[in-house]
Amino acid sequence: MNKYSLRGLYKKAIVTGGAGFIGSHIVESLLEDGLNVISIDDYSAGKSENLQGLSEKYGVKFKEVNCDITDYENLKSNFEGVDIVFHQACSKMTVCLRDPRRDLAINAEGTFNLLELSRDFGVKKFVHVSTGSVYGKAQYYPTDEVHPVNPTSYYGVSKLAGEKYVRAFNDLYGLNVTILRYFHVYGPKQESSDVGGVVSIFARTALENKDLTIFGDGSQVRSFTYVQDVVNINKFVAKDERAAGQAYNCASGLSVTIQQLADDILAELDKTTLNIVYKDWKIGDIKEFNVSNKKLTDLGFEFKYLDFSEGLNKTLEWSTSYFQRKDS
Template identity: 55%
Template sequence: MIDSHFPFKTALVTGGGGFVGSHLVEELLKLNVKVICIDNFSAGKLINLEEFKDHNLLSLVKADITNFDDIVNHFKGVDVVFHQAVSKNTVCMKNPRLDLKTNAEGTFNVLEASRVHGVKKFIHASTGSVYGEPKYFPEDEEHPTNPVSFYGTSKLAAEKYCLVFKNLFNMNVSILRYFHVYGPRQEENDYGGVVPIFIRRVLNNEPPIIYGDGSQIRSFTYVKDVVKANLLVASHANNTNGEIYNCASGLKITIKELANLVLNKLNREYINIEYKDWKPGDIRHFDIDNSKIKKIGMHFDWGFKDGVDNTITWLKNKK
């Protein structure tokens, strides 16, 4: 994924027990990087770290990023921080105050702990939700940011804190905006991602449920490519300082195409897709410009069908 000349010896991953975070921990350990994983395990799971939880380079810390005193001492000696901890989009309507506290105040705490201990590089996981309704296609990093959700708003606040720390304290920060990440270890319950939800339902001989007519387009990005982008940005620490990157495959897949692909791969073509009313605030089309991150050497390696195959295999084994 990334050659063995990774420039940092000690990394801290917030949300390291989560979906993307656990894959990032795994790849860092393969690079012989000492990893400190901080997670309160409210959403992250120890089972996501099961394969390497006894690795001699991994330290697991159960702590909450919303409590500065609980986390600050764990940043001592850390070279690079990958800030993956998040209150997810799917729960922000349920508890918007927690969403704000985790995504905004939590990010501030992680930045401040990094500043106190002189972290050399800070990479913040953000989201395409900061853009809101598309004003033009393809959406590049200069697109206006007008989020239409609590989640997008709190994540945009987190981005702004990152840039303030760069400007006030000369911290080396980069921001990656994720789009429709999927793959093994993603939650398949109703608060999870649409790919594992569809797979789970079809495996149970239940119809995939589409909200709307299925024509809405997503830029599905396989989790291993997202991890690769994080490591690449870290490896180009100075060239990426203060920069924001769309972290998206550039693929354009409709939700109906996804449903039919899952039905086909699981030999359940006899199951009829179920359609329900559009969800309020659902952004219907995504066309993402990823040329900026490609200019630093990023290649999105995973095709959609292969990524779905891997996710199916993982969910089958989990059952």
């Protein structure tokens, strides 16, 4: 049995954002563990195709629900018997720039709805996804979990509001919660539209034989974490009681510049004849990431994908196959 398996610990799980990039990987992993899984997604970014074939693959049926997490009554109808929630659904940085009120509704109100229902239905564990954007401009490196939170974007503010609600439900009602702050997760199934991640966007653009666009000069650093490591972290904190009430940087510790990423993708896909176009910096963009994962590794978690090229190659293989199927 996989050391991160939740078999026997939990019976029924909700995964919000379950049809999304990370959520669909978590759904698959939980099905492999034999859990009864409900995927909740409003399909603004998630895709039903991310979940296709999973019931047949694992011989376990799961429920796929089209629901906005701001819709309290619809959410409520799915909570009977649920004993763990993996709250992956969130707005994205691109959404906050386009519609900050929607960003606030999803990341704050939606989180509150899920917490309230988790309390009322006796959920045993609530794993909440947050973001490194809650720190804002780093005051020191490597940035750890006790760093002051001073977000510089609507997205960071709304995610911090969600975190505060999570902590309130832990303090007021004893709800067993853990907060995971993500940093640039990448891997197969990542959305490649403007609500996706930079790795998948660059991959799609290159495969379409279009020039890549970098906002800024490419010197900005990102801490990329492969999706399977992220899945394992979610399950790891769901198993370890020491994680109750804690927040963890969910980051591999790898540091890669956007320029290096663009160059690597063009080289790996044999697209070096394409150009890189530089445009103005995005508002609120963080230029430096140097993230400490010591709190998580001290708890005993071991990252598997610490070679960026290994995870990138797996991602590009999937992207190439995916867009070939789409074009055929």
